[in-house]
Amino acid sequence: xxxxxxxxxxxxxxxxxxxxxxxxxxxxxxxxxxxxxxxxxxxxxxxxxxxxxxxxxxxxxxxxxxxxxxxxxxxxxxxxxxxxxxxxxxxxxxxxxxxxxxxxxxxxxxxxxxxxxxxxxxxxxxxxxxxxxxxxxxxxxxxxxxxxxxxxxxxxxxxxxxxxxxxxxxxxxxxxxxxxxxxxxxxxxxxxxxxxxxxxxxxxxxxxxxxxxxxxxxxxxxxxxxxxxxxxxxxxxxxxxxxxxxxxxxxxxxxxxxxxxxxxxxxxxxxxxxxxxxxxxxxxxxxxxxxxxxxxxxxxxxxxxxxxxxxxxxxxxxxxxxxxxxxxxxxxxxxxxxxxxxxxxxxxxxxxxxxxxxxxxxxxxxxxxxxxxxxxxxxxxxxxxxxxxxxxxxxxxxxxxxxxxxxxxxxxxxxxxx
Amino acid sequence: xxxxxxxxxxxxxxxxxxxxxxxxxxxxxxxxxxxxxxxxxxxxxxxxxxxxxxxxxxxxxxxxxxxxxxxxxxxxxxxxxxxxxxxxxxxxxxxxxxxxxxxxxxxxxxxxxxxxxxxxxxxxxxxxxxxxxxxxxxxxxxxxxxxxxxxxxxxxxxxxxxxxxxx
Numbered sequence: 001x002x003x004x005x006x007x008x009x010x011x012x013x014x015x016x017x018x019x020x021x022x023x024x025x026x027x028x029x030x031x032x033x034x035x036x037x038x039x040x041x042x043x044x045x046x047x048x049x050x051x052x053x054x055x056x057x058x059x060x061x062x063x064x065x066x067x068x069x070x071x072x073x074x075x076x077x078x079x080x081x082x083x084x085x086x087x088x089x090x091x092x093x094x095x096x097x098x099x100x101x102x103x104x105x106x107x108x109x110x111x112x113x114x115x116x117x118x119x120x121x122x123x124x125x126x127x128x129x130x131x132x133x134x135x136x137x138x139x140x141x142x143x144x145x146x147x148x149x150x151x152x153x154x155x156x157x158x159x160x161x162x163x164x165x166x167x168x169x170x171x172x173x174x175x176x177x178x179x180x181x182x183x184x185x186x187x188x189x190x191x192x193x194x195x196x197x198x199x200x201x202x203x204x205x206x207x208x209x210x211x212x213x214x215x216x217x218x219x220x221x222x223x224x225x226x227x228x229x230x231x232x233x234x235x236x237x238x239x240x241x242x243x244x245x246x247x248x249x250x251x252x253x254x255x256x257x258x259x260x261x262x263x264x265x266x267x268x269x270x271x272x273x274x275x276x277x278x279x280x281x282x283x284x285x286x287x288x289x290x291x292x293x294x295x296x297x298x299x300x301x302x303x304x305x306x307x308x309x310x311x312x313x314x315x316x317x318x319x320x321x322x323x324x325x326x327x328x329x330x331x332x333x334x335x336x337x338x339x340x341x342x343x344x345x346x347x348x349x350x351x352x353x354x355x356x357x358x359x360x361x362x363x364x365x366x367x368x369x370x371x372x373x374x375x376x377x378x379x380x381x382x383x384x385x386x387x388x389x390x391x392x393x394x395x396x397x398x399x400x401x402x403x404x405x406x407x408x409x410x411x412x413x414x415x416x417x418x
Numbered sequence: 419x420x421x422x423x424x425x426x427x428x429x430x431x432x433x434x435x436x437x438x439x440x441x442x443x444x445x446x447x448x449x450x451x452x453x454x455x456x457x458x459x460x461x462x463x464x465x466x467x468x469x470x471x472x473x474x475x476x477x478x479x480x481x482x483x484x485x486x487x488x489x490x491x492x493x494x495x496x497x498x499x500x501x502x503x504x505x506x507x508x509x510x511x512x513x514x515x516x517x518x519x520x521x522x523x524x525x526x527x528x529x530x531x532x533x534x535x536x537x538x539x540x541x542x543x544x545x546x547x548x549x550x551x552x553x554x555x556x557x558x559x560x561x562x563x564x565x566x567x568x569x570x571x572x573x574x575x576x577x578x579x580x581x582x583x584x585x
Contacts, residue, residue, distance in 0.1 A: 025561055037444055038486075048572055050579035067444055074445045123485040123509060139487040139513040141571045148575055153561060187431045188479035192508050221482060223508055276431070361440035361484070382435040382483060384459040 003251020005159040006226045007194035010134035010248055012156075014117035022158040022255075031116035032059050033146045034093075036102050037066035038121055040081040042143045051148035058092035060147065061111055063102040068356040070097075071364035089147075100329025100355040103127040103215065103299040108331050110240035114229040114247035119146065124299055124379065126222055129197075129214030130207065131237065132229030132247050137218065157223045159194040161256040164201035166265030171414040173309070174209040175301055175377070175397035177201075178216040179270035181262065183280030190220035193257070196250055197227050201264050207236055208305040215300050216379050219277040226250075269400055269412065274392035275383040283400060286410050292372040294323045294405035296398055297353075298360045301377035302328030304335050306398040311341045313402035313416040314348035320408030323350040323401075324366040326358035348406075362387025375404045420540045420547075423473040423500065426464060427533045432476055433483035434510065436460040438492045440484065452488050453495035470497030473537070477503065477528050481510025490517045500539070502527050502546070515562055518570035522546070524553050 004012075005022070012020035014028040035042055039062045046054075054060060062082060070076035079097070086094045095105050103124060112118040114132035118125065121143040128135030138152065146152050162181065168174070182189075195217045202210065214225035229247050269283040296302070296310050307327060325345055327333035333355055336342050345352060359366030360378045367387035368374050374386060374393045381393035396404075399413035406416070436459040438452065446452050457464040474480070474493065480503035481489060490513040493501065501514060504525040514521040530548050531537060538547040539555075546553040558566065568574035 025559060041447075045572060049575040050583070051575065052579075072445065078444050121485060123483065137485045137509050139485055139490075139509060139516060141487060141516040142512065145571055145575055148579070187482055188505060188507075191479060191505060219482075221479060221507055361435075361443070363441065363444070367441075380435070380483060382433045384439050384441075385435050387439075387441045389459045 002255045003253040005194060005254040005256065006196050006248055006250045007134065007157050007159055007224060009250070010115060010117055011154060013115065013248070014134065020156050022156050024156045025153055026156060027151045028117060028154045029151050030119045030146070032061060032106070032112045032118045033120070033143060034061040034063065034102055034106060034118070035121040035143050036063050037078060037082070038140055039085065040078045042121060042140050042147070043081065043085045045141055045144035046147050049144060049148050054089040054091070054147045055150045057090050060091050061093035061106055062086055062091055063095040063099065063105050064097045065101045065356045066361070067363040068097040068354055098330055098354050098356070100331070101299045101302065101357055104303065104328040104332070107131065107211070108329060110237045110242070113237060113241055113243065113245035114233065115245055119152065123218050124215050126218045126225045127211060127215040127299060129225040129227055130211040131233050132226065134224050135214070136224045157192050157194045158257045159196050159254070160190060160258045160260070161196050161198060163259070163261045164197060164199035165261060165263045166201060167204055168201070168264050168267060171399055171417050172267050172269055173397045173399065174205055174212040176267055176270040177264055178213050179272055179280045179395065180267060182216060182219050182278045183270070185220040185278070187219065187276065187278045188221045190217060190222035193222055195220065195222045195225040197225070202227055203230055206305055207232060208303040211303070212300055219379060269397060271400065271410070272381055272395035274381055274394060277380055277395060283396065283410070283412060286394070287412060289410040290373065290408060291375045291404050291410060292321050293366065293368055293374040294319070294321060294401045295359060295366055295374055295376040295378065296323065296401050297326030297328065297358050298378040299328060300379040301398050302326060302332065304332050306377065307332065307336045307341050307345065308339070309398040310402035311344040313399060313413050314406065315344050317348050317406045319349040319405040321405055323348070323405040324353065324359065325350045326353045326365065327355045329355050359386050361385060375401050375410060377401045419542060420538050422536050422538050423471055424469065425473055425475045425531045425533060425535045425537055426468070427528065427531055428460065428474065428476045430477035430504070431479045431482055432460060434481055434486050434489035435483055437481065437489040438486060440486070443486055443488065449491050449495040452492045456492035456496045465496065468496045468498065472498055474498055474501045475527055475531055476501070478505045480506050482507040485509045487513045487517070490514055490519055494519050504528055515565050516571035518566060520566065522555050524555065527553050
């Protein structure tokens with residue numbers, strides 16, 4: 001009999017069962033559930049259920065991040081209703097305007113740990129695979145049900161294994177790697193699957209770089225994604241965690257529906273063309289495409305190393321188009337400030353905004369005008385995503401975003417790196 | 419029992435940003451307001467032309483992208499109670515079940531119909547009739563079917579908490 005995948009082990013644990021197989025439907029009790037600006041809408045659904053109160057409020061996190069500080073009176077009202085709810089229900093972890101993006105903040109606070117299960121009312125909840133947790137996105141009604149009962153049914157997904165070999169070349173990042181994988185898998189290449197990574201490339205990646213990979217696997221339709229946690233992850237969590245944990249690893253003879261191997265040594269910078277994250281080509285194909293706006297930030301690429309990468313390119317340069325920088329969290333912004341990175345960005349002409357999701361989904365802080373072209377470090381470039389239907393968005397690494405800002409046209413960052 | 423439905427046909431990988439744009443997610447609240455923007459960035463003719471009972475017939479991976487549940491709400495309150503697709507993005511599929519909208523996985527139907535065609539649902543036989551051809555409707559797992567039968571996740575919870583309060 002074959003062994004178990006990570007997803008089989010993690011969901012068996014979360015359901016309190018000795019074992020589970022792909023295809024099983026389990027009632028799962030997640031270790032943490034979270035939502036964001038959508039919490040007011042979830043509250044209204046919860047109130048329809050007739051449930052007396054939020055069960056296990058100590059395992060609920062709420063972050064204000066999607067439109068912060070409130071850009072309109074309606075957004076402000078939405079935030080106010082959430083604050084009132086947090087107080088009334090004694091929600092365990094609440095993060096105010098400016099603390100940062102849910103995925104980043106929950107990671108920094110170590111609110112979920114290796115081997116645990118986390119469900120979020122956000123499609124990029126696959127993010128938490130970076131530390132070896134089972135993270136999946138759910139809808140608003142499901143979050144209301146979790147607040148009411150603490151449980152939710154989940155089908156144990158089949159799994160794909162992707163083994164990464166070799167080391168990334170200078171100027172090539174885990175964003176390029178993730179885009180390359182997305183291009184090969186396609187927008188439904190991981191549909192309903194657990195995408196489980198393996199191989200020696202991972203250990204050489206910093207934690208900031210690792211987080212990009214499971215975050216972006218949402219664009220392949222994955223239910224969750226998983227990177228095997230190692231000493232670097234354990235060290236990061238050690239000073240922050242408030243409970244013990246047991247990391248989970250797939251068995252060597254686990255059954256996968258597909259296996260892919262990718263040697264990353266020769267990988268070139270990649271870029272996703274409008275309007276699909278899986279429409280990926282080598283950067284060299286679109287060099288010279290004029291851009292009117294460059295955006296660096298988001299849960300995908302708004303961490304310290306991403307700002308550092310941009311600063312390497314921008315040091316001593318002036319941007320020729322708008323460059324909007326939104327750090328993923330206040331902690332990232334503070335660290336970047338202390339390291340002198342914020343100075344470099346400002347001297348180059350960047351506009352820096354409050355930590356949060358920024359213009360990623362078209363709420364505010366950088367909505368393009370019709371026909372303007374944006375190059376972004378985000379994970380999605382669907383038509384209208386940034387708020388304007390006929391404003392094309394290209395997706396690439398922080399290096400590429402910064403280099404393109406300097407030239408006002410899509411550029412190869414390796415020309416700026418020494 | 420069989421029912422007749424007019425089709426709106428769309429392609430592969432239609433994402434929730436074009437079904438219900440993110441720029442409206444925290445400003446529009448009532449289902450009717452949300453429905454008025456259904457498919458706004460994909461097919462501006464839809465919201466004005468849709469009638470109760472119409473169905474969506476799509477290609478693969480319908481509803482990919484953001485988890486926003488309004489992408490189901492918008493269609494439901496526009497009068498759509500069935501969505502047929504080659505496949506569904508996983509959160510969208512769950513959101514359909516939870517709102518009592520039937521998601522039907524039927525890959526070949528997409529190539530057999532055009533927008534405006536009328537198809538027949540033969541519920542007793544579990545099949546769709548389109549242009550003289552029959553397409554089977556796959557059965558859902560019992561636990562998923564139970565949520566749909568209750569009218570969605572919230573009605574199911576309402577019954578549960580009413581029962582708990584009474585006992």
